Amino acid sequence: MSRYNAREVEPKWQTAWADAQVFHAKIDRTKPKYYVLEMFPYPSGKIHIGHGRNYVMGDVVARFKRAMGFNVLHPMGWDAFGMPAENAAMEQKTHPGKWTYANIATMKEQLKILGLSIDWSREFATCDPTYYKHQQKMFLDFERLGFVARKEANVNWDPVDHTVLANEQVIDGRGWRSGALVEQRKLTQWFFKISDMAEELLSALGDLDRWPDKVRLMQRNWIGKSEGARVTFELSDPKYGSLEVFTTRPDTLFGASFCAIAVDHPIAQEMAKTDTSLVSFIAECKRQGTTEAAIETAEKMGFDTGLKAKHPFIAGATVPVYVANFVLMEYGLGAIFGCPAHDQRDLDFARKYGLPVIPVVVPKGQDPKAFAVGTEAYIGDGLLANSGFMDGMNVDDAKRAVIKKLEAMGAGTGTITYRLRDWGVSRQRYWGCPIPMIHCDHCGVVPVRDEDLPVTLPDDATFDQPGNPLDRHPTWKNVDCPSCGKPARRETDTMDTFVDSSWYFARFCDAQAPGPTNKEAVDYWMPVDQYIGGIEHAILHLLYARFFTRAMRKAGYAGVSEPFAGLFTQGMITHETYKDQDGKWLFPEEVEKRDGAVVKRGSNQAVTIGSIEKMSKSKKNVVPPEAVADTYGVDAARWFMMSDSPPERDSEWSESGIEGSWRYVQRAWRMVNESAPHLPGFGSVAPDGFGHEALAIRQVTHRTIAAVTEDLDRFRFNKAVARMYEFVNALSDFKPVSEADQWALREALETLTVLMNPMVPHLAEECWQVLGGETMVVHTPWPKADPALTRQDTVTIAIQVNGKRRDEIDVAKDSDPKAVEAAVLAMESVVKAIDGKPVKKVIIVPNRIANVVV
RNA sequence: GCCCUCUUGGCGGAACUGGUAGACGCAACGGACUUAAAAUCCGUCGUUCGCGAGGACGUGCCGGUUCGAGUCCGGCAGAGGGCACCA
Numbered sequence: 001m002s003r004y005n006a007r008e009v010e011p012k013w014q015t016a017w018a019d020a021q022v023f024h025a026k027i028d029r030t031k032p033k034y035y036v037l038e039m040f041p042y043p044s045g046k047i048h049i050g051h052g053r054n055y056v057m058g059d060v061v062a063r064f065k066r067a068m069g070f071n072v073l074h075p076m077g078w079d080a081f082g083m084p085a086e087n088a089a090m091e092q093k094t095h096p097g098k099w100t101y102a103n104i105a106t107m108k109e110q111l112k113i114l115g116l117s118i119d120w121s122r123e124f125a126t127c128d129p130t131y132y133k134h135q136q137k138m139f140l141d142f143e144r145l146g147f148v149a150r151k152e153a154n155v156n157w158d159p160v161d162h163t164v165l166a167n168e169q170v171i172d173g174r175g176w177r178s179g180a181l182v183e184q185r186k187l188t189q190w191f192f193k194i195s196d197m198a199e200e201l202l203s204a205l206g207d208l209d210r211w212p213d214k215v216r217l218m219q220r221n222w223i224g225k226s227e228g229a230r231v232t233f234e235l236s237d238p239k240y241g242s243l244e245v246f247t248t249r250p251d252t253l254f255g256a257s258f259c260a261i262a263v264d265h266p267i268a269q270e271m272a273k274t275d276t277s278l279v280s281f282i283a284e285c286k287r288q289g290t291t292e293a294a295i296e297t298a299e300k301m302g303f304d305t306g307l308k309a310k311h312p313f314i315a316g317a318t319v320p321v322y323v324a325n326f327v328l329m330e331y332g333l334g335a336i337f338g339c340p341a342h343d344q345r346d347l348d349f350a351r352k353y354g355l356p357v358i359p360v361v362v363p364k365g366q367d368p369k370a371f372a373v374g375t376e377a378y379i380g381d382g383l384l385a386n387s388g389f390m391d392g393m394n395v396d397d398a399k400r401a402v403i404k405k406l407e408a409m410g411a412g413t414g415t416i417t418y419r420l421r422d423w424g425v426s427r428q429r430y431w432g433c434p435i436p437m438i439h440c441d442h443c444g445v446v447p448v449r450d451e452d453l454p455v456t457l458p459d460d461a462t463f464d465q466p467g468n469p470l471d472r473h474p475t476w477k478n479v480d481c482p483s484c485g486k487p488a489r490r491e492t493d494t495m496d497t498f499v500d501s502s503w504y505f506a507r508f509c510d511a512q513a514p515g516p517t518n519k520e521a522v523d524y525w526m527p528v529d530q531y532i533g534g535i536e537h538a539i540l541h542l543l544y545a546r547f548f549t550r551a552m553r554k555a556g557y558a559g560v561s562e563p564f565a566g567l568f569t570q571g572m573i574t575h576e577t578y579k580d581q582d583g584k585w586l587f588p589e590e591v592e593k594r595d596g597a598v599v600k601r602g603s604n605q606a607v608t609i610g611s612i613e614k615m616s617k618s619k620k621n622v623v624p625p626e627a628v629a630d631t632y633g634v635d636a637a638r639w640f641m642m643s644d645s646p647p648e649r650d651s652e653w654s655e656s657g658i659e660g661s662w663r664y665v666q667r668a669w670r671m672v673n674e675s676a677p678h679l680p681g682f683g684s685v686a687p688d689g690f691g692h693e694a695l696a697i698r699q700v701t702h703r704t705i706a707a708v709t710e711d712l713d714r715f716r717f718n719k720a721v722a723r724m725y726e727f728v729n730a731l732s733d734f735k736p737v738s739e740a741d742q743w744a745l746r747e748a749l750e751t752l753t754v755l756m757n758p759m760v761p762h763l764a765e766e767c768w769q770v771l772g773g774e775t776m777v778v779h780t781p782w783p784k785a786d787p788a789l790t791r792q793d794t795v796t797i798a799i800q801v802n803g804k805r806r807d808e809i810d811v812a813k814d815s816d817p818k819a820v821e822a823a824v825l826a827m828e829s830v831v832k833a834i835d836g837k838p839v840k841k842v843i844i845v846p847n848r849i850a851n852v853v854v
Numbered sequence: 855g856c857c858c859u860c861u862u863g864g865c866g867g868a869a870c871u872g873g874u875a876g877a878c879g880c881a882a883c884g885g886a887c888u889u890a891a892a893a894u895c896c897g898u899c900g901u902u903c904g905c906g907a908g909g910a911c912g913u914g915c916c917g918g919u920u921c922g923a924g925u926c927c928g929g930c931a932g933a934g935g936g937c938a939c940c941a
Binding site for chain 2: 084424428644670798799800
């Protein structure tokens, strides 16, 4: 018996699919459409098997839906702009484009090994001018429609390299190359006004019912709607006018003991002009870093400006105004009032600077005079005290009352704010889509004319020093003003790569469209029915794409508002890590397990086994797909990736695991190959009547169809795989005798082949051929379970006495509960367990369980 | 700091909306076949008591609700993820 030879079989079928253009998608209105998309890859170099899970998962869905009769679109492209290319250019003295396209070529070959059902005719890379020119066009349209703004924002600035750093390039507050302390610096930058759509993006989340709840919650929190009030405090020095703060707790206004403003607040900036100690305080705060985690975990610091704010309700009372590091200019109004008794952060601040702590909300049933706040702020509900007109109200009523009063006095209004900030898209880097704007000394900022697009990147940029190569390019930025014709300068910022990935799914609908999109194709294919990718994109990418799709709709490029009707976030593939005696990482293939010890291959050097981590180049715990395909075949790898771990969880790659999958492939092949010669002809008609054995195997077959169909539909690939194992185990035990048995076996083996096709498509084609199939299995419709065969006539119900399992009994399905009760009480095991005690009651859950309570 | 997730045998995991805990796979062990090995096949496989029939215990820890809790509620512990210029 010859073994299944994946190395020969797999390329053969891949060629057959390609020759027949099976995966070439066309608009076909006679079928329901299904658009399945995996988040497209960044071409970082080579793929490892860890990248494969995402694509294989999408491929299983695509092949399953195709068999179910859908017109499937399953494209692939490259998210090709980004920092790694520019870093590589600096380190390897090459061009980012050259590096990127070389990576794309390599990775495309590797992806093809996986046998994915992709329509490669739609492939594109976002770094290609034929893609980004459309992005520039849409940027200009968005600008005309008022979705674009230009304003100041902070960046991480490396004072030695004179360059802007990404958060990931800031390590412990220092630049990753220079080691210099990073500062925050303000730059005027381009923004998409996503915050204008905050409410829409928030409320539409409710309709995304095929998204994980977790992701919707993360987006909800990210948008961060809060209801509260703006309150105006008059200031002691009229030079600074008044101070407007935002609060979600206007009810605690009588407990205010200070106001705090952000370091970027106009009042702080104005005062800093004449106060050198404030200047140094601000500088100190600016070394903190821009991430929320850095700001939140930093020690709370305040600078007393000496200004006093007059309490809106208490005549003659004032509170000090501080500049504080924990107040963000980007959120609310960049100014707060502090009520230490009912906010932990305010309390910490008040204790540090010796400010009063006045409780104004007292838990119900406690005496307001005796209630005091120690080291923990009271944030719960209760009744107002020490609060004038609000005394005795609960928190919600007090909020309403105080807003009404503030509005009547002209000292404030009820308002809603969002945590969501506008999307800053400017990047001071070369390898991105140029922002099509021109700066003219006479006309200001002028858009590039549509007919002058694309603004392409110059090929002769230099990467030998840090900073933006576009900015220091000798000629590129010199251009005549489209408005007045005088010499002007191009914008040298490029777009955030998240812009590139915010509309690629729409471009895939017609990758050759002369404009940004082909509206007809977009209307047919969009939204993406099933989007698949990592949870790390739960917020930014997915929110930006939702915003961008809305903007595209308003600009006439799309007919939908939501890009992704269904979302699945899959787990990563992990692998053990290995280090040699010098502490250097080792590739798994450099490691050998010998006599129970782990050693460096071909030596006796001991190897330390490290933790199990996400496959990554840096830790070398990667396995190349070519090696797996050579040794076990791609189908074994695909099978392994779908088995064991549920798809949303991480899954560990192991040698024994892939061997187990290889055994499955061999076993399925052997079973089909050994049985085929004895089976009745393909498509032959079943003989009349079935023996018990044949009927049983038919029941198993149809129950497997029902179960696997449901599991695949619900993304439970691991369970679908387990079902297939059970099916194969049942078939192994089946010894056909009669003609009816042979016919039942043929039906079972054909079913097995079609059911496993989404996971192991090459093996399935080969089995199908052996079974006598005339067309490829890729063209074969999914089987339907026959309800007459999946129906259960008898059920086994468990029998408990006082909740403890004592026995079980087979009864007809949907038996009369009274009859079941009588049968149960008569059972010897039950009588013994009751031990003569009186029966209090009997609980019968139909078809499931009986519980006798004594 | 804030937000979120996870915790079931030696391991990955299964158990539909509270109803027989451990499907399926991996590893391990015993056996068959073989000169031998590989492959394959048969069997055992949560802990514990018992010759056996069978019993007791068991889903991170403590408590609660319920006839019944891996599942629901409260508290605690541990591990992991996200936090706006990585993609």
